[in-house]
Amino acid sequence: MSSPESTRDKILHLVAEHYREAHKSRPFVPGNTRIHYAGRVFDEQELIAAVNACLDFWLTDGPNTAAFEQGLADYVGVRSAVAVNSGSSANLIAMATLCSNQLEHPLEPGDEVITPAVGFPTTVAPIVQNRLIPVFVDCRLGTYNLNPAHLEPALSSRTRGIFLAHTMGIPAEMTAIVEFAHAHRLFIVEDACDALGSTIGGRMVGTFGELSTLSFYPAHHMTTGEGGAVLTDDPMLARISRSLRDWGRDCQCTYDSPPDGACGRRFEWHIPGFDEPYDHRYLFTEIGYNLKMTDIQTAIGLAQLAKLPEFIAKRKENFSRLQAGLKQYEEFLILPTWPTEADPSWFALPITVRPSAPFARADMIAWLEGRNVETRLLFAGNIIRQPGFRDIEHRAVGNLANADLIMRAAFFIGVFPGLDDDRIAYVLEAFADFFRSLD
Ligand SMILES: Cc1ncc(COP(=O)(O)O)c(C=O)c1O
Incomplete structure (x- = not known):
């Protein structure tokens, strides 16, 4: 007799068979086979994870997303990971988070952010998109990273932070950069999109800045197709990042929160200056976006993370x-x-x-x-x-x-x-x- 479980088993069995028939690597023919610079590396496990998530049909951010976020945070060694739909979105959220009015001393339009002149455009774009001013510094040949000697000349009374990338996976010179940032009370955001797993002084990149970002586009160390993450150790910054990702809403309830919300008083929230109680799910404390990842993508991400x-x-x-x-x-x-x-x-x-x-x-x-x-x-x-x-x-x-x-x-x-x-x-x-x- 068939049951949903046995039908699922049959489907997944066929998925593995399909992988072996359709995707197993083809022989290398020198001169004819293209030597790609990057690409998806996967086996039947990623296909099974994706099909399994499709059969669950949760679709939007759900159980796989929660597990993926935890797995990423554990791997890099930070308290929180917020899964988003690309590395560019992660950079956008990181910069917007630092501009949040919920912070005691947010970045203001016209504040300056030091950033390398060489890199990927969406490291710089969020600086401009948030009405901040990029201050470009040169990088070293060979490491292609920000030269810390150029930080001092970049400084002005409006300088508030450094947004750097670890180019090609090469860690930036974090000892000098962190020292400079501390001395001048600057934030650091690390674009670690190209550097997942790189370490410097035995410490993972992505753990030095107030915020850091990852990309899971297929060229990167692991893939979910499109995808990314914002990482942070700071619970407040994590909360704001999550809110900016989720339409700007204040409520941080997840897919498995009870109907009355994790707080148990979801329908009793107050908007200052408004007399009726309001559903926390519709309380907006940020001007947000919707940059969420789907549960199908994060299912694939979990299979990739294991590898x-x-x-x-x-x-x-x-x-x-x-x-x-x-x-x-x-x-x-x-x-x-x-x-x-x-x-x-x-x-x-x-x-x-x-x-x-x-x-x-x-x-x-x-x-x-x-x-x-x-x-x-x-x-x-x-x-x-x-x-x-x-x-x-x-x-x-x-x-x-x-x-x-x-x-x-x-x-x-x-x-x-x-x-x-x-x-x-x-x-x-x-x-x-x-x-x-x-x-
Ligand atoms: C350093 C760096 N930052 C950000 C990105 C953007 O990532 P995504 O393509 O996921 O938007 C890339 C893209 O490859 C990148 O190399």
């Missing part, structure tokens, strides 16, 4: 092999470097073609792409050269010469766990062929 340590280990292994193989070309290429006390969880392997090299970045990229080795530029390059950002109100420290060089000469190749030994060897051979072609 995160092995994903990170493989990224490190692939990085080491590529870095060792490319070392011989250092006369022409600036290879990645990282602080001595850092252990990067690599997003990718960034390379800058030295200005003295007898070839241009375009030549090298054309060669690699022509051999099916995928490349990407270091995101926006010098962001204030991008059309969307050219006219924003900002300040800049110095001439941002490294940012310009990166925009002109840097690119990156993949290290993701989908690259096996044969693919790594093929990539190194493509570089070797390029340099032989120069002779």
Whole structure:
């Protein structure tokens, strides 16, 4: 006799079979198989998790979301994780949280936030979107991270914070940055979207700032398709972030809260200046958004989270092999470097073609792409050269010469766990062929 349980078992059994038939890796054909810089790495467990969540049909944020948030917080080592629908949304919420009137000393329009000139556009966009002023500082070649020596010259009476990214998984120089922030009472937000699992001084990135963010877009260390998270140790900041994510409502009840609310007096709340009691679910203390993740995405996220340590280990292994193989070309290429006390969880392997090299970045990229080795530029390059950002109100420290060089000469190749030994060897051979072609 069939029952919902046995039907579900049959479906999930077939899902696993479908994975083996449709998704199992295909053989690598040198030259024909594209060597992606990143991609989803999954097996039948993610498909089963997704289908299971579809059969539950909770759809919006629910039991899987709660477990996913807890799992993320535990992994990074923070008190709270707020799951959102992208890393960009996480950055937006982080910045909006610091502008909340519920804080004693919120950021005000016109306040300044120091941020690197090189990076992903949605690290900078939320600064502008919240009517704050970005103050751009240059980064170092090799680490592609904010140079702490430029913090002091960036300071003004309006400076309130630092919004930095750990570029390509390389931890920023947090000892100097935290020291500076403490000395000047600045907040730190860490965009750790590219650096899940990176440590510096034995401490996870994402635990240094008042808030930090993650992305689960497929290029990142683990994926939920679209997705992200805001992390914090501060219960008040977590509460505001959650409220901003959920339409700006004050009530923090979850899917399993009782009808009368976790407080037991849901229908007896008061809005100052309004005489009738009001349902807490409709009390809005923030001008919010709806940036929630779905329960199907977080079900996939839980399956990915279980694999995160092995994903990170493989990224490190692939990085080491590529870095060792490319070392011989250092006369022409600036290879990645990282602080001595850092252990990067690599997003990718960034390379800058030295200005003295007898070839241009375009030549090298054309060669690699022509051999099916995928490349990407270091995101926006010098962001204030991008059309969307050219006219924003900002300040800049110095001439941002490294940012310009990166925009002109840097690119990156993949290290993701989908690259096996044969693919790594093929990539190194493509570089070797390029340099032989120069002779
Ligand atoms: C450093 C950094 N921050 C933020 C983002 C935005 O993440 P998402 O694509 O999830 O919006 C990215 C995207 O790759 C990124 O690399």
